[in-house]
Each structure stands twice: as C-alpha cells, then as structure tokens.
Amino acid sequence: MALLNVSCLRYYKLSNVQAVRHYHRVSKLFQPLSVKPKDATVTKDEAISISQKLLMDTGIISLRSNGMFALLPLGERVMMKLTKLIDKEMSCIGAQRLSLPLLTSGDLWKKTGRWESTGQELLKIEDRHGKEYVLSPTHEEAITSLMSEIYPFSFRQLPLRLYQINSKFRDEMKPRFGLLRCREFIMKDLYTFDNSVEAAHDTYQEICSAYDRIFHRLRIPFLKVTGDCGSIGGTHSHEYHYISPTGEDTLCVCDNCGNSKNAELVSSDKSDSCDKCGSHVHQVAGIEVGHTFLLGTKYSKPLKALYQNESGKPELLQMGCYGIGVSRLLAASVEVLAEDKNIKWPWEIVPFKICLIGPKKGSKEASSALWVDHLAEVMSGMPGLLDEVVVDDRDRLTIGKRVMEAKQSGYPFIIVVGKRACEMVPMFELLDCTTGKSEFLSHKMLINWVRELP
Numbered sequence: 001m002a003l004l005n006v007s008c009l010r011y012y013k014l015s016n017v018q019a020v021r022h023y024h025r026v027s028k029l030f031q032p033l034s035v036k037p038k039d040a041t042v043t044k045d046e047a048i049s050i051s052q053k054l055l056m057d058t059g060i061i062s063l064r065s066n067g068m069f070a071l072l073p074l075g076e077r078v079m080m081k082l083t084k085l086i087d088k089e090m091s092c093i094g095a096q097r098l099s100l101p102l103l104t105s106g107d108l109w110k111k112t113g114r115w116e117s118t119g120q121e122l123l124k125i126e127d128r129h130g131k132e133y134v135l136s137p138t139h140e141e142a143i144t145s146l147m148s149e150i151y152p153f154s155f156r157q158l159p160l161r162l163y164q165i166n167s168k169f170r171d172e173m174k175p176r177f178g179l180l181r182c183r184e185f186i187m188k189d190l191y192t193f194d195n196s197v198e199a200a201h202d203t204y205q206e207i208c209s210a211y212d213r214i215f216h217r218l219r220i221p222f223l224k225v226t227g228d229c230g231s232i233g234g235t236h237s238h239e240y241h242y243i244s245p246t247g248e249d250t251l252c253v254c255d256n257c258g259n260s261k262n263a264e265l266v267s268s269d270k271s272d273s274c275d276k277c278g279s280h281v282h283q284v285a286g287i288e289v290g291h292t293f294l295l296g297t298k299y300s301k302p303l304k305a306l307y308q309n310e311s312g313k314p315e316l317l318q319m320g321c322y323g324i325g326v327s328r329l330l331a332a333s334v335e336v337l338a339e340d341k342n343i344k345w346p347w348e349i350v351p352f353k354i355c356l357i358g359p360k361k362g363s364k365e366a367s368s369a370l371w372v373d374h375l376a377e378v379m380s381g382m383p384g385l386l387d388e389v390v391v392d393d394r395d396r397l398t399i400g401k402r403v404m405e406a407k408q409s410g411y412p413f414i415i416v417v418g419k420r421a422c423e424m425v426p427m428f429e430l431l432d433c434t435t436g437k438s439e440f441l442s443h444k445m446l447i448n449w450v451r452e453l454p
C-alpha cells in the first residue's frame with residue numbers, strides 16, 4: 001500500500017511539471033525606466049559610459065550610492081545566466097564551488113603584508129571588540145588559511161580547485177563607468193592547489209583553456225595578453241580583455257605575430273616593436289574581464305599551507321588564482337555590443353529570448369489580441385523556452401513604442417501580433433534584432449522557427 005502511494009505521488013509530480021508553462025508580463029516586471037527631462041544638460045562629471053547609460057535607462061541596474069549599484073530583476077536574470085555558464089565550465093575542469101565570508105580577518109592580511117601594501121583601496125572595518133577585518137577584494141588569504149588548518153592534507157587529494165562567485169569590494173578613489181569600475185562588484189575567483197611547480201603549470205594551462213571556452217561561448221572577440229602580476233603577486237600572469245575605447249588598460253599588440261602585452265609591462269623606449277619578432281606593435285584600449293596568476297608559494301609560505309607528500313613529509317602547496325569580473329563582464333558585453341540606443345546581449349545571457357507584442361487596445365486589429373496569449377502558452381511550453389518568453393501586455397501603448405522599448409532592453413527576437421494577424425491566414429511579424437531583418441510568418445512557420453532556436 002505504501003509503495004502504491006509513493007508511485008502515485010511521483011506520477012502526480014511528473015504530470016505537474018509537464019503542465020508548467022510559465023511566461024512573464026512586462027506590465028508586472030519591475031523595470032523602472034529612467035526618464036530624464038528633454039532639456040536636461042549633462043555636465044562633464046556626469047559623463048558616463050555607454051553601458052552605464054543603457055543599463056540605467058532601461059531599468060536593468062540602479063545607482064544606489066557612489067560606485068554601488070543594485071541589479072534589478074532583468075540584470076539579475078542576466079547575472080544568473082552568466083553564473084550558470086561559468087559554473088558549467090568550472091565543473092568541466094573539476095572545480096568545486098564554495099562560499100567564503102566576505103569579511104576576512106585583518107590579521108591574515110597582515111601576515112601576507114597586503115594589509116599595508118594594498119593601500120587605501122582596501123576597505124577596512126572594525127567590530128565592537130576592536131577586531132579588524134577587510135571587506136575582501138579577493139580571497140587568497142582566506143582560502144590559504146582554510147587550507148593551512150587542514151593537516152594532514154594528503155597528496156592524493158591534489159590537484160584541488162575551489163572557486164566562489166560573490167561580492168567583492170574595492171574603495172575606488174573615483175568609481176566610474178557604472179559596473180565597469182565600481183566599489184562593490186561580483187567576481188568569480190578560483191584558487192588552485194598542486195603538489196609541484198610542474199603540476200601547477202599544467203593546471204594553469206587547463207584553467208586558461210576553460211577561460212577561453214567561457215569567452216568563446218559569449219561570442220565577443222577577446223584578447224589574451226601577458227599581464228602585470230600587480231598586488232596579487234606571483235610569477236606568471238595573463239589578462240583577458242574586451243577591446244573598447246572605454247577600456248582603461250592600454251594593450252600592445254604585434255601586427256605580425258599577435259604577441260600581446262599590457263602596456264604597463266613594456267618599457268617606453270621599446271613600445272613600438274615586438275620583443276618576439278621585432279615587428280611593429282600597435283596599441284588598443286581594453287576592458288579587463290579576466291585575470292590568471294600562477295602564485296607559487298607566495299601565500300602558502302607565510303600562511304603555512306602544507307600537504308603531506310608520498311613519503312609523509314610536509315611540503316608547501318603550489319597555488320594559482322584566477323578571476324573573472326562577472327558584473328564587469330555583464331557591463332562590458334553591453335559596452336562592446338550595443339548599437340545606437342539598443343542593448344545587444346550575447347545569446348547565452350539574454351534576459352528573455354522572445355518578446356511578444358500584441359495590438360493596441362481599441363485599434364482596428366485589437367481582435368488579434370487572443371493570439372498573443374496562445375503563442376506565449378505554446379512557446380513557453382517548448383524545450384529551452386520555459387521562463388524565456390515575455391509578453392509586453394501594456395496594450396494602451398502603440399506597437400511601435402513597445403517594439404522600441406523591447407529593442408532597447410536587448411531582446412533578440414520580437415514577435416508582433418498586429419494587423420496581418422486578422423487576415424484569413426493569420427500572419428505574424430518576426431523581428432530578428434540580431435540581424436535587423438524582419439519577416440511575416442504563418443502560425444505553422446512561426447512555431448517551426450521557434451523549434452529551431454538554439
């Protein structure tokens with residue numbers, strides 16, 4: 001009897017899942033558009049980047065205080081997709097996700113010398129007992145301290161790869177360009193542990209390949225350059241950049257062999273010739289979206305993070321750390337891909353894949369409105385489209401006005417149910433914002449087109 005109950009329950013749950021067809025309505029979306037008076041003048045201090053302007057104007061982010069932004073629901077949807085994409089690639093290389101406290105004990109930062117050397121960008125706070133903490137900009141100290149407290153940590157557990165995706169803090173002197181340079185941001189930081197320098201090098205190559213895959217999946221051209229070890233330290237470092245005039249890094253790229261470096265690494269007298277092949281080098285501006293470091297024992301030594309080798313002797317862990325500025329990547333995508341006043345998202349991170357727009361209330365074609373919910377029902381029931389369809393149901397607005405706003409928000413495909421939906425054979429307009437083309441499709445053709453979506 002008990003068995004029968006369980007199987008009934010399973011059946012019930014399964015049929016319930018299949019019945020879910022969820023889509024969204026623009027009238028219910030919390031997407032406060034920022035409306036500025038037409039005669040408002042922009043002073044120089046207010047000059048902002050394309051991504052900051054578009055993300056704020058379309059209600060995707062909201063400025064809360066200097067250098068700090070709220071991610072509103074559409075922004076959060078993009079962030080979730082970006083996180084999922086990164087999680088997938090991290091899992092492919094056997095990295096495990098964890099979560100460290102955002103506050104790290106000041107004592108640990110003193111042990112590595114970074115309490116002093118990081119300077120005023122480090123946000124320090126004190127609790128009621130007078131104990132000092134940092135609002136962490138990065139977690140080398142925290143994770144190395146965690147590893148140092150596990151002993152004996154066997155060589156059999158190496159290589160070990162641990163990462164997190166959470167908020168980081170940097171007390172920027174002058175926060176600017178929205179999410180590109182702010183004081184609180186979201187970062188993916190991965191830390192690797194190996195038993196030898198050679199193994200750490202192999203890990204480094206493997207992580208770089210995973211980074212290449214992440215950036216390839218976003219389909220935005222990127223440049224991988226030899227980087228500056230900066231305050232993180234270590235022996236070996238690469239940076240991933242999106243090319244954009246807003247970028248604050250100058251990159252030197254060889255015309256011939258492609259050898260690329262951050263300009264900070266090039267002495268000024270050698271800045272126009274390649275140190276590998278001697279050819280001419282040109283400069284471009286880049287937005288840094290990822291950074292990899294081979295750390296050696298820079299942190300494991302002062303914090304005594306050891307493992308037990310095959311003969312039972314303690315040895316220092318060889319480390320690497322690897323960051324992706326996730327909120328910066330979101331903004332940099334907009335910065336690079338935006339066209340005119342419209343956001344263009346990489347397909348993998350669009351907030352919604354399809355936006356449906358029906359006729360205006362009281363218009364001649366108002367009777368075609370019935371098609372809108374029907375199409376939304378059918379489409380959101382298709383594989384890959386559950387939760388991916390949004391209906392702009394604000395039928396007091398013209399179709400044109402809503403199409404314009406859908407384009408600004410960066411929805412890749414807009415389906416308009418308008419005048420021609422009232423014809424004997426109803427026709428629907430499909431606007432492909434990725435190519436700028438539009439065409440009229442019958443119901444059957446439209447459904448077939450949706451089935452073909454990646």
Ligand SMILES: [Zn+2]
Nearest residue numbers: 254257274277
């Ligand atoms: Zn060269």
